[in-house]
Amino acid sequence: MTSSPDFPPLRTERLVLRPLRLEDATALHRLVNDWEVAKNLARVRYPYELARAEEWIRSTWAQIAAGEAWHLAITGEEGGPEGQVERLVGCVALTLDTDRKGAELGYWVGRKFWGHGVATEAAVALCRWALETQGIAAIRASALKDNVRSAAVLQRVGLRPAGEAMQTFLSRGGPMPVLLFRAEREALLALAATEAPLRTEKPVLLVAAVALVDPDGRVLLARRPEGKPLAGLWEFPGGKVKPGESPEAALIRELKEELDIDVSESCLAPFTFASHGYDAFHLMMPLYLCRKWGGMVRPVEGQALAWVKPRQMGGYAMPPADKPLVAMLQDFL
């Protein structure tokens, strides 16, 4: 092949993974011809000559075109006097086994880019792409026994220790002890699925709520009025914390507005909290306990109110976020 293959670049938060180009040879040579990098690589000779870089880049094109291996440049953008410029940071690779069922992961990152999670970010992206498009059943990798940094990367990617072996290292001129790592397709996909929701950009909504407890140990529930989301459900009095407001101040304000009672901060005891993902936002709701307030509770906004024994709360339909809170109140009160 005489030119770089047609492979749509894989984009991550900070990086672009794309086929290598002949123009990368100089930067690649500079980054790999560094003993601290080369000593950890099984298939790189040291010293590493510039001519080898070009030859190797061409060989990666043929492998991509044949669907046998994907050696991709890890690139990032750096601000310079002429605006953003692309920088070669390292390489990441997946090589299919001859039966095409499994694949071996490899990578290296230039020394000056260490310590920023580049290898993990790149390896996760390439593995996910391969699992989704190549139908491979397992991914494996190895790391020199004393390469703690690489072992940590592989574990973050989701590979698990799978024994030890001896492997020939061209850079060292002989066999070296390595740790083996491996993960099945299902385990890696399950990991990808649990991580996806964590990375969605849902806003976190801070709501302060309170369990007002009367002398008989009953807790006040208020019914969400018609027209509001989750209308008709019973909930703990409270509301959204406004920007610049403390949760306690928000609660004192809401209790005055909704129930016409006066509460002082010292009577609000932190009890527990709800952390719940709704479709449109993630609710973070501290729940306070309060046994002392001034004035008589009355439904200022026309909402239905009920004083309920914790054991009977099961009979009141409440928002999903409140379920664990009810269980904790039942234990505590």
Ligand SMILES: Nc1nc2c([nH]c(=O)n2[C@@H]2O[C@H](COP(=O)(O)OP(=O)(O)OP(=O)(O)O)[C@@H](O)[C@H]2O)c(=O)[nH]1
């Ligand atoms: N107050 C309160 N809100 C709860 C509880 N459980 C729960 O999921 N929430 C959710 O937290 C959010 C509170 O918002 P809200 O609409 O009551 O707040 P607010 O009184 O400031 O409303 P507003 O915007 O109409 O003035 C709602 O999405 C509500 O569904 C609860 O026990 N008490």
